[in-house]
Amino acid sequence: MKKRSYIRLVFDQFGHARLNRVALIVMMVLFGIAIFAPLISPYSPTEYNLDNALVPPQSSHWFGTDEQGRDVLSRMIYGSRVSLSVGFVAVGIALIIGILLGGVAGFYGGKIDLIISRGIEVMLCFPTFFLILAVIAFVGPSLINIMIVIGATGWTGVARLVRGEFLKLRNQEFVVGVQAMGAKSWRIIFLHLLPNSLAPVMVSATFGVASAILTESSLSFLGFGVQPPTPSWGDILSQSREFMDIAWWLTLFPGAAIFLTVTMFNLVGEGLRDAIDPRLKN
Amino acid sequence: MHLLEIQNLVKKFPVQKNFFGKPTAFVQAVDHVSLSVQSGEIVGLVGESGCGKSTLGRLILKLVSPDEGHIFFDGKDITSYSSSDMRPLRRQMQIVFQDPYASLNPRMTIGTALKEPLLVHNIVPRKERQNRAAQLLEMVGLDEGAMNKYPHEFSGGQRQRIGIARALSVNPRLLIADEPVAALDVSIQAQIINLLSDLQKKLNLAMIFIAHDLKVVEHISQRIVVMYLGKIMEIFPSCALEKAVHPYTKSLLSAIPVPDPSFKKERIVLKGDVPSPINPPSGCVFHTRCPLAVERCRLEVPVLRSITPENEVACHLV
Numbered sequence: 001m002k003k004r005s006y007i008r009l010v011f012d013q014f015g016h017a018r019l020n021r022v023a024l025i026v027m028m029v030l031f032g033i034a035i036f037a038p039l040i041s042p043y044s045p046t047e048y049n050l051d052n053a054l055v056p057p058q059s060s061h062w063f064g065t066d067e068q069g070r071d072v073l074s075r076m077i078y079g080s081r082v083s084l085s086v087g088f089v090a091v092g093i094a095l096i097i098g099i100l101l102g103g104v105a106g107f108y109g110g111k112i113d114l115i116i117s118r119g120i121e122v123m124l125c126f127p128t129f130f131l132i133l134a135v136i137a138f139v140g141p142s143l144i145n146i147m148i149v150i151g152a153t154g155w156t157g158v159a160r161l162v163r164g165e166f167l168k169l170r171n172q173e174f175v176v177g178v179q180a181m182g183a184k185s186w187r188i189i190f191l192h193l194l195p196n197s198l199a200p201v202m203v204s205a206t207f208g209v210a211s212a213i214l215t216e217s218s219l220s221f222l223g224f225g226v227q228p229p230t231p232s233w234g235d236i237l238s239q240s241r242e243f244m245d246i247a248w249w250l251t252l253f254p255g256a257a258i259f260l261t262v263t264m265f266n267l268v269g270e271g272l273r274d275a276i277d278p279r280l281k282n
Numbered sequence: 283m284h285l286l287e288i289q290n291l292v293k294k295f296p297v298q299k300n301f302f303g304k305p306t307a308f309v310q311a312v313d314h315v316s317l318s319v320q321s322g323e324i325v326g327l328v329g330e331s332g333c334g335k336s337t338l339g340r341l342i343l344k345l346v347s348p349d350e351g352h353i354f355f356d357g358k359d360i361t362s363y364s365s366s367d368m369r370p371l372r373r374q375m376q377i378v379f380q381d382p383y384a385s386l387n388p389r390m391t392i393g394t395a396l397k398e399p400l401l402v403h404n405i406v407p408r409k410e411r412q413n414r415a416a417q418l419l420e421m422v423g424l425d426e427g428a429m430n431k432y433p434h435e436f437s438g439g440q441r442q443r444i445g446i447a448r449a450l451s452v453n454p455r456l457l458i459a460d461e462p463v464a465a466l467d468v469s470i471q472a473q474i475i476n477l478l479s480d481l482q483k484k485l486n487l488a489m490i491f492i493a494h495d496l497k498v499v500e501h502i503s504q505r506i507v508v509m510y511l512g513k514i515m516e517i518f519p520s521c522a523l524e525k526a527v528h529p530y531t532k533s534l535l536s537a538i539p540v541p542d543p544s545f546k547k548e549r550i551v552l553k554g555d556v557p558s559p560i561n562p563p564s565g566c567v568f569h570t571r572c573p574l575a576v577e578r579c580r581l582e583v584p585v586l587r588s589i590t591p592e593n594e595v596a597c598h599l600v
Binding site for chain 2 (some may be wrong): 006173195
């Protein structure tokens with residue numbers, strides 16, 4: 001049998017569908033845009049030029065300009081940094097909280113599990129978006145606060161997944177064997193249980209990034225997001241409302257960017273989920 | 283002195299709880315079991331599935347804590363040892379599992395898996411661990427190339443060899459073999475049994491060999507312990523199968539196939555199923571299926587008593 005690692009196997013399976021490959025490439029391109037924003041954006045995202053306000057898309061301004069004459073394309077390129085960083089950092093925070101709490105609940109079981117599981121259920125009862133709005137209203141909108149708040153409210157799914165995986169793996173013979181060997185709990189949790197439960201967690205993280213980006217855009221749209229002049233997609237969209245009937249480009253492009261990003265992340269998540277499904281393995 | 287001695291061990295698992303979380307029904311998995319194992323001795327433990335033999339194995343290793351009774355290892359009472367007290371002792375008692383497909387971490391190479399026990403107990407200097415792992419592989423008849431492979435690249439028999447190598451890596455004095463061959467092909471079974479038997483002699487291991495097949499146990503062990511519904515029915519030397527007296531043991535022995543078509547022997551076929559361990563029969567747990575049962579068996583629990591120096595039996599009638 002040819003030696004192939006599990007990651008390789010999943011990757012090959014993932015690449016079978018053309019849609020998955022496209023989504024992955026679009027995702028990469030988005031990363032590239034966010035990382036190299038200063039190099040590729042044609043204008044400064046904040047420099048205004050009132051002589052040039054509300055110019056429709058043309059060769060000098062591909063996506064037109066806004067009411068202060070700022071180049072929409074440049075603002076969107078910089079905006080991708082906000083969206084992607086919020087998406088990843090928030091999900092990172094959610095993963096840390098979720099893996100820790102879910103892992104502890106699944107590993108120790110008993111009363112600890114009971115308390116954490118009830119905590120998760122309480123969290124699930126809150127309408128998350130309004131909770132985020134309320135918290136942001138108190139702590140004030142800033143990039144860091146938004147990341148923390150979205151992350152701190154989005155861990156429940158991860159925690160449940162990890163808890164379930166741990167419960168399932170705990171009684172597997174290899175885990176009992178490591179216990180019989182005399183290994184300490186941290187070794188069992190981090191070297192044996194966690195690596196074997198990460199696949200579904202990664203899938204849910206991908207969906208999590210999409211939903212965090214959407215939440216951030218919604219917050220910015222409502223004015224609770226990153227504060228001007230820092231551009232973000234939701235913020236551009238929000239400002240476009242006043243000029244919707246005369247400047248369609250202000251609404252269309254940022255809307256399309258949000259749509260595209262969220263869809264691509266969801267597609268990648270979907271593809272990953274199918275790829276790690278053991279029933280599909282040949 | 284016995285390497286391992288267990289006295290009146292009891293383990294009940296709750297299966298039903300009332301509204302307040304208080305257990306109301308139990309499975310009596312292990313019911314007042316006493317047993318001792320000398321160092322270097324192989325004890326076979328047989329019984330139908332669900333009779334508590336695997337639970338007994340896990341109780342001995344303190345992977346499950348007993349409800350009653352005592353476990354002495356090397357003269358020390360380890361019954362109330364906490365998991366950190368147990369840690370240094372774990373070197374001396376190891377386990378080989380039934381399912382070779384579930385007993386190795388799928389994300390860990392064989393080399394890492396073999397070196398892990400050495401790392402946990404810090405017994406071999408880091409530089410020599412690689413050599414030790416290679417040595418272990420050779421000991422179980424695999425080559426060094428296996429080191430960088432993952433468990434899914436091996437067959438069941440090979441994986442079982444790896445499991446054995448891993449258990450023996452810390453030089454234990456007691457090995458619990460929990461149905462190590464039940465999941466393997468017959469031809470592979472013989473290989474694994476011979477391997478275990480060779481290694482046992484070479485390393486002077488004490489071993490509790492759990493199986494549901496008397497023939498397998500007879501081949502490898504010196505003494506055989508027969509369990510039924512969480513209780514020991516009989517203990518007898520494996521060189522004298524015909525001296526077994528308990529009606530349950532006799533029925534098990536009569537079920538061993540003989541590879542001779544002209545040989546006719548009396549089959550003792552038990553009627554009915556094993557009763558539920560949640561609600562075991564009164565008196566002797568075997569009385570519902572025993573061909574010899576009398577009134578006394580329904581009322582009085584027979585105790586395990588010696589009838590000859592090597593033979594202990596729990597039956598009123600023999």
